Amino acid sequence: MRRTAAVWAGKATGALSRLSGRGGGTTLPGDVARAIDPTILRKLTGDLTEGSILITGTNGKTTTARLLTSIFEGMGKRVVSNRAGANLIFGATAAALRSAGPDGKLRADWGVFEIDEASLPRAVEEIQPRIAIVLNLFRDQLDRYGELEKIAKTIEAALESIPEGAQAVLNADDPRVGEIGLGLARTPLWFGIEDPVVAMRKLPHAADARTCPKCGASLRFSAVYLGHDGIYECPNGDFARPSPGVAATDIALQGFDSVGMNIGETRVELPVGGLYNAYNAVAAFAAGTVLGVDGQYMAERMHGFTAAFGRQEKMDFRGRRLVLVLSKNPAGFNETLRTAVDMAGATHFILGLNDRKADGTDVSWIWDVDFEQLAGRAQVVVPAGTRAHDLAVRLKYAGVEARPPQTEPGRALDDLISVTPEGATAHILCTYTAMLDIRAELVRRGWAKPYWET
Amino acid sequence: MTKKKNRFTVGWLYPDLMNIYGDRGNILTLLKRAEWRGLDARAIDLGRGAAHGMEDVDVFFFGGGQDREQALVYDDLIEIKQEPLEAAVANGSVVLAVCGGYQLLGHYYQTAEGERFPGIGLIDVRTEAGKKRFIGDVVVDTTLEDLKPTTLVGFENHSGRTFLGAGARALGRVRVGSGNNGGDGTEGCVQGGVVGTYLHGSLLPKNPHLADYLIRRALSRRGMAELAPLDDSIELAAHAKILERAQPRAGER
Numbered sequence: 001m002r003r004t005a006a007v008w009a010g011k012a013t014g015a016l017s018r019l020s021g022r023g024g025g026t027t028l029p030g031d032v033a034r035a036i037d038p039t040i041l042r043k044l045t046g047d048l049t050e051g052s053i054l055i056t057g058t059n060g061k062t063t064t065a066r067l068l069t070s071i072f073e074g075m076g077k078r079v080v081s082n083r084a085g086a087n088l089i090f091g092a093t094a095a096a097l098r099s100a101g102p103d104g105k106l107r108a109d110w111g112v113f114e115i116d117e118a119s120l121p122r123a124v125e126e127i128q129p130r131i132a133i134v135l136n137l138f139r140d141q142l143d144r145y146g147e148l149e150k151i152a153k154t155i156e157a158a159l160e161s162i163p164e165g166a167q168a169v170l171n172a173d174d175p176r177v178g179e180i181g182l183g184l185a186r187t188p189l190w191f192g193i194e195d196p197v198v199a200m201r202k203l204p205h206a207a208d209a210r211t212c213p214k215c216g217a218s219l220r221f222s223a224v225y226l227g228h229d230g231i232y233e234c235p236n237g238d239f240a241r242p243s244p245g246v247a248a249t250d251i252a253l254q255g256f257d258s259v260g261m262n263i264g265e266t267r268v269e270l271p272v273g274g275l276y277n278a279y280n281a282v283a284a285f286a287a288g289t290v291l292g293v294d295g296q297y298m299a300e301r302m303h304g305f306t307a308a309f310g311r312q313e314k315m316d317f318r319g320r321r322l323v324l325v326l327s328k329n330p331a332g333f334n335e336t337l338r339t340a341v342d343m344a345g346a347t348h349f350i351l352g353l354n355d356r357k358a359d360g361t362d363v364s365w366i367w368d369v370d371f372e373q374l375a376g377r378a379q380v381v382v383p384a385g386t387r388a389h390d391l392a393v394r395l396k397y398a399g400v401e402a403r404p405p406q407t408e409p410g411r412a413l414d415d416l417i418s419v420t421p422e423g424a425t426a427h428i429l430c431t432y433t434a435m436l437d438i439r440a441e442l443v444r445r446g447w448a449k450p451y452w453e454t
Numbered sequence: 455m456t457k458k459k460n461r462f463t464v465g466w467l468y469p470d471l472m473n474i475y476g477d478r479g480n481i482l483t484l485l486k487r488a489e490w491r492g493l494d495a496r497a498i499d500l501g502r503g504a505a506h507g508m509e510d511v512d513v514f515f516f517g518g519g520q521d522r523e524q525a526l527v528y529d530d531l532i533e534i535k536q537e538p539l540e541a542a543v544a545n546g547s548v549v550l551a552v553c554g555g556y557q558l559l560g561h562y563y564q565t566a567e568g569e570r571f572p573g574i575g576l577i578d579v580r581t582e583a584g585k586k587r588f589i590g591d592v593v594v595d596t597t598l599e600d601l602k603p604t605t606l607v608g609f610e611n612h613s614g615r616t617f618l619g620a621g622a623r624a625l626g627r628v629r630v631g632s633g634n635n636g637g638d639g640t641e642g643c644v645q646g647g648v649v650g651t652y653l654h655g656s657l658l659p660k661n662p663h664l665a666d667y668l669i670r671r672a673l674s675r676r677g678m679a680e681l682a683p684l685d686d687s688i689e690l691a692a693h694a695k696i697l698e699r700a701q702p703r704a705g706e707r
Contacts, residue, residue: 139474147474147520147521148520149520149521149522210470211471211522211523211526216526218470218501218502361589361590361591361609362475362589362609362611362654362655363609363655364475364476364479364609364654364655364656365475365476366476366479367476367477367478367479367482367656367659368473368476368478387695389688389691389692389695390659390660390692390695392688392691392692393659393660393688393689393692394479394659396688396689397479397482397483397486397659405691
């Protein structure tokens with residue numbers, strides 16, 4: 001049977017890839033199996049006893065997927081999930097293969113898949129989800145995705161084609177996601193944040209998609225939470241933020257240690273920090289609500305949550321504390337910087353910028369990040385990554401005194417350690433593959449686990 | 455020196471809508487480099503409906519936008535900005551236009567279906583839609599006088615093909631990348647005080663010599679021709695890194 005052959009070939013590829021130490025085998029097995037049976041993902045996810053949830057958006061996919069996985073696993077469910085950021089259709093396929101038995105059948109209850117924005121139509125078609133979550137749409141990797149508008153249209157078409165009875169769960173606070181949802185034939189469930197205390201008054205430089213879809217006027221914001229996400233309306237009354245059915249209120253931010261919030265009657269305390277994680281929590285909570293999961297139970301699971309690779313991962317090294325924070329685009333970087341500087345009191349940094357395919361080969365976006373926040377507050381900043389020299393220029397024009405740029409991750413770490421006193425905490429804010437590089441170096445030195453074990 | 459004379463003004467055309475490729479880097483570079491020379495530097499936002507103060511602008515910046523945003527600025531550009539912009543340029547103001555802004559300053563943009571959208575014709579260039587998008591690092595040997603180093607580096611991401619008329623000369627010859635149209639080896643254009651280009655990345659931070667060229671040219675109309683030298687070692691190290699890294703792309707020259 002073709003399906004069984006595909007599963008066996010894929011599984012063998014994954015085992016070889018891990019054995020050879022070339023990484024976690026997070027996507028290659030998917031390529032191999034799909035070459036043998038192109039419908040393999042459709043067949044495997046069809047075996048799930050409960051169904052699938054797809055999560056897309058620029059930022060927060062991995063954390064939201066992990067939150068939902070933890071909720072289902074706590075209920076004794078077997079969950080298939082494409083971890084480690086392998087979010088193209090091949091990564092989803094590889095994840096399903098890992099849980100497939102020798103007979104080629106998938107033995108699991110739930111599929112929780114994070115899906116790259118551009119891959120959503122194909123994922124919807126093959127996986128036939130019960131819930132599709134859209135977290136946000138920020139400017140990201142223009143070299144690969146093209147313009148935001150194209151991505152938005154792709155997502156809209158994909159959401160129109162989710163199966164009958166399936167539910168779209170959308171971020172009401174994101175104007176571009178709002179525009180998508182208000183155009184859908186079926187009413188989505190909206191989630192959002194309602195807390196004027198944590199809001200900014202003004203849009204940051206990284207903001208985009210700020211005009212009314214009907215009349216083209218610039219949107220008016222009464223609150224800005226993150227990037228262009230907030231409470232908005234068209235000054236001519238043509239368009240406004242939908243009222244969220246599931247909202248986070250009374251938010252308590254504690255640096256990178258935790259974020260607390262009320263969702264309805266439930267108090268949720270998440271042991272990772274930042275307002276962006278409040279969005280991930282309320283998105284997961286909203287999806288759970290659709291499925292009738294008890295709120296108090298979800299809060300308990302979220303309280304015991306552990307972060308994914310490089311997402312506020314904390315480790316000790318030589319008497320110092322390291323916090324690794326993935327920061328991959330302007331909206332994300334601004335938030336991790338704000339959390340680090342304003343709330344965690346961070347003073348020692350490695351900032352890592354790579355320009356590989358997974359990071360985006362165009363690094364011009366660093367000029368939309370407010371590195372000015374570091375001026376006069378950061379004591380040590382080491383620019384790192386393949387484009388460390390670009391970061392050094394950016395920091396100079398932000399008025400931030402930086403160490404010399406280091407393109408080798410080992411040298412960046414050595415330089416940081418040489419100027420970070422024992423007992424101090426250093427923050428490592430990096431793009432995706434820059435984080436992989438730094439982390440690989442930490443693994444090599446025995447300070448961190450390989451990422452496919454996390 | 456009078457207060458007004460010491461002032462340096464950057465006019466940012468549609469900062470909220472035409473700002474897709476980190477164009478703020480160009481603004482920051484112009485402002486900081488003027489400030490470091492003791493000038494009182496400021497940027498004014500020239501969004502939709504705004505034309506106030508355009509006569510005082512030393513350097514205009516016009517960046518790129520998405521199709522949706524480009525459509526939104528189109529009427530305003532022709533109805534509100536064209537006249538004062540032409541007047542300022544005639545008076546010696548300088549313009550840097552990147553990508554979408556570059557196209558809109560030319561004669562027209564012609565879509566794949568043959569429909570023509572007229573630009574404001576400030577520069578003698580025309581643009582036609584192309585199929586393949588040109589994306590990647592670019593290195594240009596510039597023909598601008600007295601520029602050291604003689605290279606410009608940046609990143610391009612465009613599908614429009616721009617062709618120069620007799621009134622415009624190229625900003626440079628492409629060494630790596632596609633440039634104006636991927637065919638004739640030219641990149642960007644220079645016509646009087648207007649510089650158009652497809653290079654972002656942002657352009658000016660890694661090309662401080664071009665930033666100073668624009669500042670100097672704008673100030674010269676006010677009789678201030680000299681700019682004190684700055685330590686550009688960080689900027690030029692980043693510039694050199696691109697020269698070293700940029701490789702001709704597969705399938706191109």
